[in-house]
Amino acid sequence: MKFWELFSICRAQPKLVRKTAAQNLSWSQFETRAKEINRLADIQDRAKLDLELPDDFVTAVLERCSVKFFVGDDGYLRSYRFHADDEQLCALDAYLRFGHLSDGGVNVLEEALEKGAILVGSSRGHAQTTGPAPD
Numbered sequence: 001m002k003f004w005e006l007f008s009i010c011r012a013q014p015k016l017v018r019k020t021a022a023q024n025l026s027w028s029q030f031e032t033r034a035k036e037i038n039r040l041a042d043i044q045d046r047a048k049l050d051l052e053l054p055d056d057f058v059t060a061v062l063e064r065c066s067v068k069f070f071v072g073d074d075g076y077l078r079s080y081r082f083h084a085d086d087e088q089l090c091a092l093d094a095y096l097r098f099g100h101l102s103d104g105g106v107n108v109l110e111e112a113l114e115k116g117a118i119l120v121g122s123s124r125g126h127a128q129t130t131g132p133a134p135d
Contacts, residue, residue: 004049065091078117
C-alpha cells in the first residue's frame with residue numbers, strides 16, 4: 001500500500017499513521033513523513049507520497065483504524081451497508097481479504113471509500129473498477 005493511500009483510508013483519524021509509526025523505531029521515517037503529509041500533498045511529492053509501505057506497518061495502522069467496510073453477495077466492497085445482510089468488515093479484515101486485489105494499480109479499500117463501492121467479485125480475482133453499484 002502506498003503512503004498516501006493509507007492516509008486516505010484513515011482520513012477520519014488524521015493522527016493515526018503518525019501515532020502508530022511512533023511506536024516502532026523501524027517506522028520512524030513514516031512518523032516524520034506523516035508530520036509533513038499536508039506539505040507533501042500540496043507540492044505533490046510523488047516519491048514520498050507513492051512510497052510502498054511495509055505490510056507490518058500497514059496492518060498495524062489498519063488494526064487501529066475505525067473505518068468499516070461492507071461486502072455484499074453481489075461482489076461489491078462498499079463504504080456503507082447496502083443490503084441488510086452485507087457482511088461488515090473492519091479496515092484490517094478488509095485489507096487482509098481484498099488488499100491484494102488491484103485493477104491498474106487501484107487500491108480497492110481507498111477506491112471503495114472514494115467512490116462508495118468497487119466490484120471485488122465472489123471469485124476473489126481481480127477487482128474491477130466500474131460505475132456505481134447496481135440497486
